[in-house]
Amino acid sequence: MQERLDRFISGQVAGISRAEAQKLIRRGAVSVGKEVCRRPERKISPDTDEITLNGERIGYKKYLYIMLNKPAGVVCSTRDGLSETVLALLPPDLRRRGLFPAGRLDKDTVGFVLITDDGALAHRLLSPKRHVDKKYCVRLRDPIDPGAAEKFSAGMELDGEKLLPAGLEITGERECYITLREGRYHQIKRMFGALGNEVTYLKRTEFAGIPLDPSLSEGQARELSPREEQALKKEDNSSLSYFFPSN
Ligand code: URA
Secondary structure, three states, rough: EEEEEEHHHHHHHOOOOHHHHHHHHHHHHEEEEEOOOOOOEEEEEOOOOOEEEEOOOOOOOOOOOEEEEEEOOOOOOOOOOOHHHHEHHHOOOOOOOOOOEOOOOOOOOOEEEEEEHHHHHHHHHOOOOOOOOOOEEEEEEEOOOHHHHHEEEEEEEEEOOOOOEEEEEEEEOOOEEEEOOOOOHHHHHHHHOOOOOOOOEEEEEEOEEEEEEOOOOOOEEEOOOOOOOOOHHHHOOOOHHHHOOOO
């Protein structure tokens, strides 16, 4: 697919607006192949044309896939008048037009948020039909109900709606991991609330089978590795078959 040269540059190079790209092109800072091109409207083929800016090749990435370790206090949206959004946390080299968080964590939940500009993939991952696994570490106010694993795996009913089976691994009297294959509003808080308990800490540790990189501290982000990107695009990235072999 062809794209205008000015649009390509502002889309691929962090911090360069379309107007700035046009100025750079007119000034002769940009080459297509070996030739300087001064026409911002020139159509290029991003996959095959070599574009250089001030003598440096611009690497082409159609989409970005970013893992962010979200801290508490920021919201998963592209805009919010009151609170900081996850996009504001991205380092300058990972910022570009069109990025958005694929799915939401509550403001006080921490951990793995996927940020991308690949709308089609995000749509597939978030589709209720797709059942992408999300794993969370949960700390609770009170000891875990001994029947919780059974109730969650049977698929609880919450406010009249039947939930999909969820996997529970108990790691302490008040601590566990829970794996969901859907993402309803405040789901984990409401699941434990229905058992008379209260979530005091919630961290997403895995998304679509990809673990949160333990070297990322809260607020830090990095691009997915090629292997992680492949895992994200795999049709079936469920680990819940471990709990529910027949699903
Ligand atoms: N469940 C919740 O209650 N909150 C989240 O942020 C994610 C899952």
